[in-house]
Every structure is written in structure tokens, then in C-alpha cells.
Amino acid sequence: xxxxxxxxxxxxxxxxxxxxxxxxxxxxxxxxxxxxxxxxxxxxxxxxxxxxxxxxxxxxxxxxxxxxxxxxxxxxxxxxxxxxxxxxxxxxxxxxxxxxxxxxxxxxxxxxxxxxxxxxxxxxxxxxxxxxxxxxxxxxxxxxxxxxxxxx
Amino acid sequence: xxxxxxxxxxxxxxxxxxxxxxxxxxxxxxxxxxxxxxxxxxxxxxxxxxxxxxxxxxxxxxxxxxxxxxxxxxxxxxxxxxxxxxxxxxxxxxxxxxxxxxxxxxxxxxxxxxxxxxxxxxxxxxxxxxxxxxxxxxxxxxxxxxxxxxxx
Numbered sequence: 001x002x003x004x005x006x007x008x009x010x011x012x013x014x015x016x017x018x019x020x021x022x023x024x025x026x027x028x029x030x031x032x033x034x035x036x037x038x039x040x041x042x043x044x045x046x047x048x049x050x051x052x053x054x055x056x057x058x059x060x061x062x063x064x065x066x067x068x069x070x071x072x073x074x075x076x077x078x079x080x081x082x083x084x085x086x087x088x089x090x091x092x093x094x095x096x097x098x099x100x101x102x103x104x105x106x107x108x109x110x111x112x113x114x115x116x117x118x119x120x121x122x123x124x125x126x127x128x129x130x131x132x133x134x135x136x137x138x139x140x141x142x143x144x145x146x147x148x149x150x151x152x
Numbered sequence: 153x154x155x156x157x158x159x160x161x162x163x164x165x166x167x168x169x170x171x172x173x174x175x176x177x178x179x180x181x182x183x184x185x186x187x188x189x190x191x192x193x194x195x196x197x198x199x200x201x202x203x204x205x206x207x208x209x210x211x212x213x214x215x216x217x218x219x220x221x222x223x224x225x226x227x228x229x230x231x232x233x234x235x236x237x238x239x240x241x242x243x244x245x246x247x248x249x250x251x252x253x254x255x256x257x258x259x260x261x262x263x264x265x266x267x268x269x270x271x272x273x274x275x276x277x278x279x280x281x282x283x284x285x286x287x288x289x290x291x292x293x294x295x296x297x298x299x300x301x302x303x304x
Contacts, residue, residue, distance in 0.1 A: 049212055050221040050245035056208075060201055069202040084268050085244050088237030088261070093202035106275070109240070113273050114266070116236050121265050123258070 004077075004099055007031055008133045011077040011101070014041040014054065015140050021046055025140045028054035028078040030062040030071065030095075037074070038062035054078060055086035059093050070094045079137040081108030081130060087116040090126050097127040101137025156229075156251055159183055160285045163229040163253070166193040166206065167292050173198055177292045180206035180230040182214040182223065182247075189226070190214035206230060207238035211245050222246045231289040233260030233282060239268040242278050249279040253289025 001009075007029055014027025018041035030038040040057035044050065055078050063069050071093045079101040082090060087109035090098050098110055098117060109116045110128045117126040153161075159181055166179025170193035182190040192209035196202065207230050215221050223245045231253040234242060239261035242250050250262055250269060261268045262280045269278040 044221055047215075048219055048221045049215040050223065051208055051211055051215075051241050053244075056203055059203055063199075063201040063203075067200055069196055069200045071202065083240055083244065084261075084274075085237050085240030088235055088240050089203050092205075092235065092237050106273070109236075113271070114268075116266075119265070121258070122236075 004129065004132045007036070007075070007077045008079070008099065008101055008137070010036060010039065011079050012133065012136060012140065014039050015079045015137070017041045018043075018054070019140065019144060025144050026054045026078065026080045028058040028076065030058050031075045031077065032062075032066070032071075032073055037065045051085065053083065053086050055082055056089055059089050059095075063093070072096060075099060076126075077132075080104055080141065081110050081112055083107045084109045084114070084116065087114075091117060091122050091124050094124050095126045097129065099129045099132055101131070101133050102141060103130060103134070103138075156281065156284045159188070159227070159229045160231070160251065160253055160289070162188060162191065163231050164285065164288060164292065166191050167231045167289070169193045170195075170206070171292065171296060177296050178206045178230065178232045180210040180228065182210050183227045183229065184214075184218070184223075184225055189217045203237065205235065205238050207234055208241055211241050211247075215245070224248060227251060228278075229284075232256055232293065233262050233264055235259045236261045236266070236268065239266075243269060243274050243276050246276050247278045249281065251281045251284055253283070253285050254293060255282060255286070255290075 019025040038061035081104040171177040190213035233256040
């Protein structure tokens with residue numbers, strides 16, 4: 001198991017927590033110096049707050065943990081390719097590297113619809129690695145939506 | 153005074169609150185049915201949380217206020233053109249219209265660097281109006297940064 005897979009497994013565990021809470025199952029962990037400093041899952045449905053994606057909540061927690069808004073030595077692991085809001089949050093937080101699982105062809109902004117982190121016009125450019133444990137991350141989402149459609 | 157100017161004045165008032173707290177002076181209000189339902193100012197410096205831009209905080213408060221993550225009939229007024237994170241948040245929250253004051257040529261994502269809200273690939277497209285009380289909104293920011301440079 002690679003380091004990327006090890007931390008993606010922890011993000012997947014967060015996605016499973018979301019799943020149990022009947023949230024769209026996306027999970028995220030933030031890693032600094034080889035240690036997880038923040039973990040979060042999507043909470044939009046249960047809080048009814050539009051911005052409570054896993055990445056936003058994890059970045060918020062990581063900032064609180066280290067007491068600094070710049071997460072310069074931090075890596076963000078997330079099971080789904082970040083949307084514009086979350087890719088933008090990673091840029092704003094000076095995240096060093098974004099590692100994501102499944103691709104989001106409809107709203108992903110780390111390569112699919114846009115590739116915001118690589119845009120040289122912004123003042124920070126996180127590295128991006130996509131497709132880590134891709135199939136497993138995608139399956140969690142597709143199973144969730146399949147079951148949703150079955151529920152009357 | 154137009155309706156846009158009236159609400160932008162309230163956003164400017166929020167920017168002035170940020171200024172007093174020695175934050176980058178950006179303010180935001182969210183309007184529904186002609187009434188302000190949420191107001192917020194940038195709080196990144198004092199909280200040390202990277203995501204605490206005025207728009208994110210205002211959207212969060214508006215969602216809490218109405219108890220629903222979809223701000224479909226809401227207009228977001230902000231003194232500075234939204235960054236990728238905040239433009240993305242407005243799309244995610246199904247904001248009806250974004251009205252901003254000053255243009256942000258370096259990071260603005262409502263026309264300057266990108267125009268995310270008009271992208272037909274996303275599942276929601278807020279209308280955008282830029283440049284309302286543009287000069288006043290820009291002056292608050294330029295005065296803030298000029299004073300910052302003077303401080304030893």
C-alpha cells in the first residue's frame with residue numbers, strides 16, 4: 001500500500017461516516033508531516049448549510065488545529081475531485097498537494113471541468129494527484145445514488 | 153440611489169467593520185425578498201481560518217437563517233469580486249444573483265480571471281453584475297493596503 005493509498009483509506013472511512021448519516025458520501029483528511037491533523041465528511045444535508053463540503057470542514061479544522069490560516073506543508077486527501085469552491089479553498093489555504101480519488105466530470109475543478117490549482121494567475125498552486133483508489137471512491141458514490149433512487 | 157447601490161452600501165458597512173478589526177476590508181450581505189437576511193465581513197486574520205471570507209460566512213448565516221441550503225431566491229452583494237472559492241460557494245448555494253463592487257484582476261472569478269457563474273457545465277448559473285459603487289469599494293481596499301505598507 002502506497003502512502004497515498006494509506007491516507008485515501010482514511011478519507012474513505014470519512015466517506016463511510018457520511019454514508020451512514022445519509023449524506024452524499026465524500027470524506028477528507030488533511031495530513032501534515034505524515035500525520036492526520038484534520039478529518040471531515042460532507043455534512044450539507046444534515047446541517048442544511050451549502051458550504052459544508054468535506055474539504056471546507058477539514059480545512060477549517062486544520063486551521064484551528066495549527067492556529068494558522070496557511071496550511072503550507074499540508075496535503076489534502078479527498079475521495080472525490082474538488083468542486084470550484086473546494087479547489088479554491090485549497091488554493092486560498094496554501095495547501096501543498098491535493099490528492100483525490102474519483103473524478104467528477106460534472107463539477108471537478110482539479111482537471112475535469114477546470115484545473116484551478118495549476119493556473120499560474122493565482123498566487124498559489126497546489127500540486128494535484130487524481131485517481132488514487134479511484135474505483136473504490138467512485139463505487140461508494142454510485143452505490144449511494146443507486147440506493148437513493150430505489151427509496152420511494 | 154438604485155436598489156443595487158442601497159444594498160452595496162450595506163456591504164460596504166460590513167467592509168468597514170473588517171477594516172476596524174484590521175482585516176482585509178471586504179463585506180457582504182445576502183438579500184431575499186428585498187430584505188437583508190445575512191451580513192458578514194472577512195475574518196481570516198483574527199480567526200486564522202483560511203476559508204472565512206465574507207461571502208462564505210454570509211452564505212453560512214443565510215442558510216442557518218432560512219434552514220435550507222438552497223438560497224435560490226437570494227442575491228449576494230459583496231464589495232470585491234468573488235475568488236474561486238466564493239464564486240464556487242455561490243454556485244453551490246444556488247444564489248440567484250451575485251452583485252459585486254470592485255473588480256479583482258488577480259483572483260476574481262466572476263469575469264476577471266474566470267467567469268465561473270456563467271459556465272454552462274455547472275448545474276447552476278447565478279446572474280452576475282459587477283462594478284456597483286466600484287470606486288468606493290476599491291478605495292477601501294487600496295487605503296487599507298497603503299496604510300499596511302506604512303506600518304513598520
